[in-house]
Amino acid sequence: MDFQPTQDQRDLRAGVRDLLAGRYGREALRASVDRAADTGRTVDRSLWRELGAAGFFALRLPEDEGGVGLGLPEAVLVFEEAGRALLPGPLVATHLAAGVVAGAAEGAAVVTAFDLEEELVTHLGEADAVLGLPGVWTGEPVRSADPLTPLTRVSRRAQSAAGYAGHSPGVREAGALLTAALQLGSALRTVELAVRYAGEREQFGQPIGAFQAVKHLCAQMLVRAEVARTAVYAAAVTQDPAEVAAAKLLADEAAVRNARDCLQVHGGMGFTWEADVHLHLKRAWVRAEQWGTAARAEEELAAALMAEALQGAEQGG
Incomplete structure (x- = not known):
């Protein structure tokens, strides 16, 4: 089985990168942080509609339903x-x-979901709907680690009745895999940020990237990101539930640990508000709790391995 992206898939990825670089570069990112602090709004509705027009949300819808007609590998x-x-x-x-x-496919609607196992929901105050649930949901805003991911606390009874467990297995697995892809992108970006800074920052008359300790940090970051990339791409092709759980587990680890190591490479500069590294770490923390935690992924993997072992024992016996 070939897990390498085709030329069309690489062109798709390059097109999306160009779109986001032009529409949501670093200046737009920092402007979003400032706007969220001032107004509490994090979703740019005009950008949301542009994403909809580009097929971001309708990517996996069949063409006869107005979608692009692609699959999970392309969505990843x-x-x-x-x-x-x-x-x-x-x-x-x-x-x-x-x-x-x-309106979701076109980017005219913002939809959130009960994708956290606690009683917290992301972007509820800006959402037009909650995935799979009718009505308007409200709750108490709570402070989030990530300035661009507002959280709302709903009642435990409401969360229990309508939450994470209410999504079908196919929706849960797709949600976990797409969240893993977001984590993967962040992990790869922090590798780039660390390597660039290591080549620019000098100490004792040479770039810090020349020091063995920094080289090791960057190398470990790259290995984590590439292992996660392999797992995410493979799970997108096979869509096996155990492989999806493994991909989410590895991508969460890569995003969080790479952001931490990137902070280490930056030294004191990395902890300042002006640097972007802390934004990757804060977002990775939140995403690690969405569409399945590490504990849930480990349980799913253990159950799959146990079932496979029992099946092998029965066949062998």
Whole structure:
């Protein structure tokens, strides 16, 4: 089985990267942070509609339903680029809502989901709908680690009745895989940031990238990101639930640990508000709790391995 992207898939990824670089570069990212601090708004509705017009949300809808007619492998590549750019908003939920919630496919509607196992929901105050649930949901805003991912606390009873467990297995797995792709994009971006800074910052008359300790940090970051990339791409092709769980687990680890190591490479500069590294770390923390935690992924993997072992024992016996 060939897990390498085709030329069409690479062109798709390059096109999305160009779109986001032109529309949501570093200046736009920092402007989003400032706007969120002033107004509490994190979703740029005009950009959301542009993404809809570009097919971001309707990517997996059949062409006869107004979609692009592609699959999960292509969606993973697109979401990887969104993660690399730290694009804010409930991207996964709106993508999953295309064809189900009016306006989602076109980017005219912002859709969130009960994708956290606690009683917290992201972007609820800016959402037009909640995936799979009727009515208007409200709650108490709470402070989020990520300035671009607002959180709202709903009642535990409401969350229990309508939440994460209410999504069908196919929706949960697609949500987990697309979130893993976002994490992968962030992990790859922090490798780039670390390597660039290591080549520019000098100490003792030479770039810090010449020091063995920094080289090791950057090398470990690259290995983590590439292992996660392999797992995410493979799971997009096979769509095996155990492989999706593994991909989410590896991508979460890569995003969080790479952001931490990138901070280490930057030294004191990395902890300042002006640097972007902390934004990757904060977003990675939140995403690691969405569409399945590490504990849930480990349980799913353990169950799959146990089932496989029992099946092998029965066949052998």
